[in-house]
Amino acid sequence: MNSFRGIRRLVAATSLPSSRRFAGTSSPRQRIPIFGPGSNTEPSAAPETRLGQYEIVDSCPEPDFDTGCTFCQPEFPPDLQVKSGAPLAGTAPSVGRHLLVSTGHSEWPNKTELDPASLEAKLRDLQRTGGIRRDPDFNYLVTSTDLAPPEDKDSWSIHMYPDNLYFPRVPFAKADAFMKRYLVPSRAQEAEGFEEEVEVRKAENPIIAICGHTSRDMRCGIVGPMLKAEFEQVLGAKGLLYDSTTDKGVKVAIVSHVGGHVYAGNVIIFDGRGNSIWYGLVQPKHVQGIVKQTIERKQIIRPLYRGGTILD
Numbered sequence: 577m578n579s580f581r582g583i584r585r586l587v588a589a590t591s592l593p594s595s596r597r598f599a600g601t602s603s604p605r606q607r608i609p610i611f612g613p614g615s616n617t618e619p620s621a622a623p624e625t626r627l628g629q630y631e632i633v634d635s636c637p638e639p640d641f642d643t644g645c646t647f648c649q650p651e652f653p654p655d656l657q658v659k660s661g662a663p664l665a666g667t668a669p670s671v672g673r674h675l676l677v678s679t680g681h682s683e684w685p686n687k688t689e690l691d692p693a694s695l696e697a698k699l700r701d702l703q704r705t706g707g708i709r710r711d712p713d714f715n716y717l718v719t720s721t722d723l724a725p726p727e728d729k730d731s732w733s734i735h736m737y738p739d740n741l742y743f744p745r746v747p748f749a750k751a752d753a754f755m756k757r758y759l760v761p762s763r764a765q766e767a768e769g770f771e772e773e774v775e776v777r778k779a780e781n782p783i784i785a786i787c788g789h790t791s792r793d794m795r796c797g798i799v800g801p802m803l804k805a806e807f808e809q810v811l812g813a814k815g816l817l818y819d820s821t822t823d824k825g826v827k828v829a830i831v832s833h834v835g836g837h838v839y840a841g842n843v844i845i846f847d848g849r850g851n852s853i854w855y856g857l858v859q860p861k862h863v864q865g866i867v868k869q870t871i872e873r874k875q876i877i878r879p880l881y882r883g884g885t886i887l888d
Contacts, residue, residue: 623878628851628886631875636865643809648860650799650841658795658857659838668854668883669835671717673758676785676846678723678733682830686791688720695732696720698751699759708755708763716759720832721785735779738885740850742779750774781818781827782871785844788830793837799859803841804828806860810867826871839882845870854882 625632639646652658677695689696696718702708726733726745734743736758746754750773757767784807788800807828811817818825836842839856843866846852853870855862858880869875 627876629874630851630853630886631873632878632881633869633875634878636862636877636880637868639861639864641813641864643806643813645802645806646860646864648802650795650802650859652795652798652840656793656795656837658840660857662839662857664839664856664880664882666883667836667839667856669717670715670883671885672714672761673716673739674737674852674885675716675718676721676723676735676737676783676829676831677718678725678735679720680722680725682722682788682790682832684720684789684791684832688718688832694720695734695751698748699755702752702755706752708752708760711760711762714759714761717834719785719834721829722831723783723827723829735783735846737779737846737852738850738887740779740848742777744775744777746774779846780848781823781825782848783827783829783846784871785829785831785834785846787832787834787840787842789832792833793840795837795840796833796842799841800830802860803843803858803863804830806863807867810863811871814867814872816867816871836882842882844884847871847874850885850887852885854884855880856882 623632623634675695679694685691688694689700691697699718703710723733728745728747730749731745731747732743734746735741736743739758750770753767753770753773756763757770758764786800786803786807787796788804790797790800808817811826811828816826818827831844834842834844834854836856841856841858843855843858844852845855845866853876855866855877858866862877862880865877866880869877
């Protein structure tokens with residue numbers, strides 16, 4: 577099986593030239609412009625109203641109730657402000673695959689690869705001394721999360737998108753095979769059969785990933801925990817929060833740097849079907865609207881939307 581087959585995406589981006597290619601694809605990127613609030617391009621036609629299976633809406637509704645901090649506003653240092661009101665469309669990075677690695681904590685170093693036990697460090701070492709080069713036209717992103725790691729300290733637990741797969745345990749010793757199979761298209765066949773060597777299953781639980789990488793940028797460190805607490809309260813009130821006894825519901829995680837400190841709070845919604853929705857400039861007052869519209873109704877909120885991966 578070709579592990580790269582079928583990775584095709586539609587990314588909402590107003591600033592990308594139509595000839596630029598998707599990372600990991602062989603055909604030009606299909607551009608779907610998003611206009612209105614959060615756009616830096618004047619529309620030449622009516623704004624798009626749909627991205628794949630998602631409807632696009634023009635506003636985030638006001639909260640229905642106050643959890644106690646719904647209307648709290650993050651206070652950033654004077655020299656570390658966010659770009660309030662900035663155009664957001666097209667600011668999300670384009671990646672062929674996005675890996676979420678469970679670490680069980682959020683106290684990461686400034687650069688997560690500085691932790692020698694991290695997957696990022698191992699991938700870096702494989703590139704430097706292991707003879708595995710990145711393919712220049714295939715980008716991937718590795719993000720640490722505070723989700724629970726495997727009990728085995730010599731392995732990683734990895735969610736992989738847009739494939740929507742979950743690897744509960746990838747032994748450190750198999751990092752080279754994992755990298756070839758999923759991150760280097762030109763060498764994927766060398767690791768054929770990897771899926772039979774480790775446990776892998778569908779990542780069916782949606783994950784709300786919130787950047788809270790304090791040591792990398794204080795802005796994310798300030799607003800990230802506020803957003804996590806608010807999402808957990810709102811999802812809990814609706815009976816949607818993840819329950820480990822049933823393995824059902826939406827998981828909420830603090831994650832490491834994903835790019836765009838000036839757009840804090842940064843929130844990525846992995847919907848359990850391979851799609852990812854990137855939001856920026858999120859505050860606690862937006863959480864109920866995001867849960868209502870994006871989690872429950874499959875709607876993208878245009879003013880907050882940075883981009884993302886929408887499967888064909």
